[in-house]
Amino acid sequence: MSDLIIHHYDMSPFAEKIRLALGVKDLAWRSVQTPMILPKPDHCELTGGYRRVPVLQLGADIYCDTHLITRVLDQIQPNPPLSPPGQEGVDLSVSRWAETSFMIVILAYFGIGDVFPEDFVEDRKNTMIPPDMNLEGASHIVGTKLLQLRNNIEQLESMLADGRPYLLGDSVSTADLSAYHPLILLGMHERTQAQLAGLNAVAEWMTRIRKIGHGEVIPFQSTEAIEIARTSEPVAFEGDPVYPDGMKEGDQVLVLPDEYGSGSVTGQLAPSGIREIAIHRSTERAGDVIVHFPREDYALLALS
Numbered sequence: 035m036s037d038l039i040i041h042h043y044d045m046s047p048f049a050e051k052i053r054l055a056l057g058v059k060d061l062a063w064r065s066v067q068t069p070m071i072l073p074k075p076d077h078c079e080l081t082g083g084y085r086r087v088p089v090l091q092l093g094a095d096i097y098c099d100t101h102l103i104t105r106v107l108d109q110i111q112p113n114p115p116l117s118p119p120g121q122e123g124v125d126l127s128v129s130r131w132a133e134t135s136f137m138i139v140i141l142a143y144f145g146i147g148d149v150f151p152e153d154f155v156e157d158r159k160n161t162m163i164p165p166d167m168n169l170e171g172a173s174h175i176v177g178t179k180l181l182q183l184r185n186n187i188e189q190l191e192s193m194l195a196d197g198r199p200y201l202l203g204d205s206v207s208t209a210d211l212s213a214y215h216p217l218i219l220l221g222m223h224e225r226t227q228a229q230l231a232g233l234n235a236v237a238e239w240m241t242r243i244r245k246i247g248h249g250e251v252i253p254f255q256s257t258e259a260i261e262i263a264r265t266s267e268p269v270a271f272e273g274d275p276v277y278p279d280g281m282k283e284g285d286q287v288l289v290l291p292d293e294y295g296s297g298s299v300t301g302q303l304a305p306s307g308i309r310e311i312a313i314h315r316s317t318e319r320a321g322d323v324i325v326h327f328p329r330e331d332y333a334l335l336a337l338s
């Protein structure tokens with residue numbers, strides 16, 4: 035059976051990015067469904083408190099954030115690459131820009147109202163919206179958000195205007211998956227769906243991406259995933275580790291995600307290269323695990 039375990043939920047656009055990445059590589063993977071709202075005891079048992087999805091588990095190694103997960107998938111299965119060799123910087127830039135559509139759509143839906151289930155709205159209001167952001171005011175910015183969305187989608191249309199099948203050329207890349215996943219939410223309301231009107235290249239591209247599929251999905255239970263972590267050893271880091279100035283392996287640290295409400299994680303600093311942060315944690319149910327984050331977007335605070 036596949037060693038790849040993805041912790042996610044079906045409605046998550048960011049998880050769709052990774053499900054499609056697994057489809058691009060035609061991989062089999064075990065699918066653990068995580069709750070959409072807090073509490074998420076089994077998910078956080080593995081991550082140490084990071085609540086977002088998707089999360090990739092490989093034995094006792096836990097990889098948080100799609101920006102890291104796509105890189106790990108490229109290491110595990112280099113062909114076809116998710117980030118075209120020589121175009122990694124372009125791929126990353128387009129991905130980061132295109133994913134701004136995600137929060138644009140979410141804020142438009144908060145403003146429109148009655149799109150998401152009530153418990154979901156309450157959870158996000160209470161735990162994921164910064165205290166200085168007044169969601170009641172979201173109804174006043176719906177028009178602005180819809181135009182921001184249209185602007186982003188028109189940029190995609192112009193990138194595809196020369197007839198190329200994918201944003202960076204002939205092969206699908208992370209840029210496509212990052213641009214596509216926020217758009218799967220548009221059908222939830224006619225006002226967002228309308229932003230696709232007349233953009234035929236985008237519509238055809240979306241169909242092309244959807245057809246990639248998700249690889250081979252094997253349903254799996256979170257308790258079994260925790261047991262796999264407990265009975266596995268984290269993979270030893272190879273190479274020259276890098277640490278922030280003044281920190282060293284074993285220091286007690288707090289990982290602070292830039293994205294508000296992701297949940298912070300404490301543990302001992304573990305060796306890692308420049309592209310990721312690694313934290314060692316020990317729990318009764320999951321045993322010794324290493325939780326990995328992409329270097330970008332995550333800060334480290336020394337606790338000792």
Ligand SMILES: N[C@@H](CCC(=O)N[C@@H](CS)C(=O)NCC(=O)O)C(=O)O
Pocket residue numbers: 045046047048049069070071072085086087088098099100101293
């Ligand atoms: N930067 C993260 C963003 C992931 C993200 O925001 N995921 C959403 C679901 S699409 C989430 O986890 N929301 C909070 C939750 O489900 O508890 C990544 O690239 O993985």
